[in-house]
Amino acid sequence: GPSRQDSVNNANSPLKLFTHAKTTITEIFKSISVYVGDANKFLDDVNKSDRNLLTNEKYKEIQQLKEKVNRILSIISRDHMKVVFFGRTSNGKSTTMNAMLRERILPVGMGHTTNCFLQIEGTDKAEPYVLTPGSDEPKSVSSLGNVGSALSREKLDSDSLVKILWPKEKCRLIRDDVVLVDSPGIDVSANLDQWIEQHCLDADVFVLVISAEATITVAEKKFLHNVAQRLSNPNIFILMNRWDATANEPEMVDSVRQQHLDRGLEFLCDELHICDRQEASEHRMFFISAREALLKRNKDPTSSPRTGFSDGHEERFAEFNNFEHEFEKCISKTAVQTKFEQHTNRGKEIISILRDTTSNIANRSQTLKQEAVQKLTDMDEKNNKLERELRSMTETAKDKIRHVSEDVYKRVAQTLND
Ligand code: GTP
Ligand code: MG
Numbered sequence: 001g002p003s004r005q006d007s008v009n010n011a012n013s014p015l016k017l018f019t020h021a022k023t024t025i026t027e028i029f030k031s032i033s034v035y036v037g038d039a040n041k042f043l044d045d046v047n048k049s050d051r052n053l054l055t056n057e058k059y060k061e062i063q064q065l066k067e068k069v070n071r072i073l074s075i076i077s078r079d080h081m082k083v084v085f086f087g088r089t090s091n092g093k094s095t096t097m098n099a100m101l102r103e104r105i106l107p108v109g110m111g112h113t114t115n116c117f118l119q120i121e122g123t124d125k126a127e128p129y130v131l132t133p134g135s136d137e138p139k140s141v142s143s144l145g146n147v148g149s150a151l152s153r154e155k156l157d158s159d160s161l162v163k164i165l166w167p168k169e170k171c172r173l174i175r176d177d178v179v180l181v182d183s184p185g186i187d188v189s190a191n192l193d194q195w196i197e198q199h200c201l202d203a204d205v206f207v208l209v210i211s212a213e214a215t216i217t218v219a220e221k222k223f224l225h226n227v228a229q230r231l232s233n234p235n236i237f238i239l240m241n242r243w244d245a246t247a248n249e250p251e252m253v254d255s256v257r258q259q260h261l262d263r264g265l266e267f268l269c270d271e272l273h274i275c276d277r278q279e280a281s282e283h284r285m286f287f288i289s290a291r292e293a294l295l296k297r298n299k300d301p302t303s304s305p306r307t308g309f310s311d312g313h314e315e316r317f318a319e320f321n322n323f324e325h326e327f328e329k330c331i332s333k334t335a336v337q338t339k340f341e342q343h344t345n346r347g348k349e350i351i352s353i354l355r356d357t358t359s360n361i362a363n364r365s366q367t368l369k370q371e372a373v374q375k376l377t378d379m380d381e382k383n384n385k386l387e388r389e390l391r392s393m394t395e396t397a398k399d400k401i402r403h404v405s406e407d408v409y410k411r412v413a414q415t416l417n418d
Pocket of ligand 2 (some may be wrong): 093094095107108113114181182
């Protein structure tokens, strides 16, 4: 339908769920940062007033919140969605990724091509560049074909990671914070556990690329079993690639498809228990031709002839679009959950620390105020009492004086009479 087409092309992509969540949570943490700043100023004043309203530890804790919030903001700015592509050599991993990137970025070819991990991520710079392990010096990739040749000069271990920084403006997937990892063929690399340890633990989605001419292999299964042991409920997609090969044998398509589907579902559902069969058959397995998808999409018309499509290419291309839509829904939902749930909880924690502290101070100063009022009332009462005493004292004094003066008067009169 139209929404699906939109999502593949532009603004309504499910990936926007992640980018929107990222913008929103950044705004929230900026507000928290202002709130923390205000609280710090307030507590400075409270501390200066020296009325024992705040313990020293609390004061320090609140002061440190500022740094904590800044740290979280910088983590959020680097948060991304990560997908790892894997499978046997020559199944078409790099071609699939290029088709999704809509450009021939990764080197592809016959035989064993990708010889280490390649991570493609976005840069705000206008020109692409490559970062190789053990060096901070960016190597420029002046033309498209050069990622391969820039790499062939390097001596790299199969489990080392090369980063390809690709201009965000050139590619929608990268602009929307997707990081793609290409891997060397799973059959030619020795240490799968180390692979998973080093490159896969923070992945949101795994895409297994299989050649439809062959079948899922023991090495691929073993890899996914290990992944499933390390990560609870990993998101796995299976792409049956090179489906264009069936154009030569149209009478076989349905039965071959059913056979692949059965094996794939058996593995995903009965062995790994990732999801039920219905869900897996609709949302997790796709029959595609990465080669055709790349041919249709590659923006550079000179780089490859737009020929070589076999019968049924429209269906295969529709299925490729379908896969991308499901992939985008899955990766953005997972990334939002795993990354932003944590941030949200931290934000709540910070706010409740601030709220508790300020309301403690308010309560405490309220108590102090009440004590002061009580003191005033007490003093008032004392005053009144004193006044009453004074008054009665003066009364007595007057009486006495009257008494004395009367007495004196009497005596004077007496003396005069005498
Ligand atoms: P390694 O990097 O060596 O592990 O291989 P890879 O999985 O990255 O495969 P790559 O994308 O380099 O593709 C290998 C060869 O298969 C290339 O010549 C591609 O053009 C070809 N190829 C890839 N996808 C398809 C497809 O869907 N149909 C056909 N017919 N050929 C394809
Ligand atoms: Mg490759």
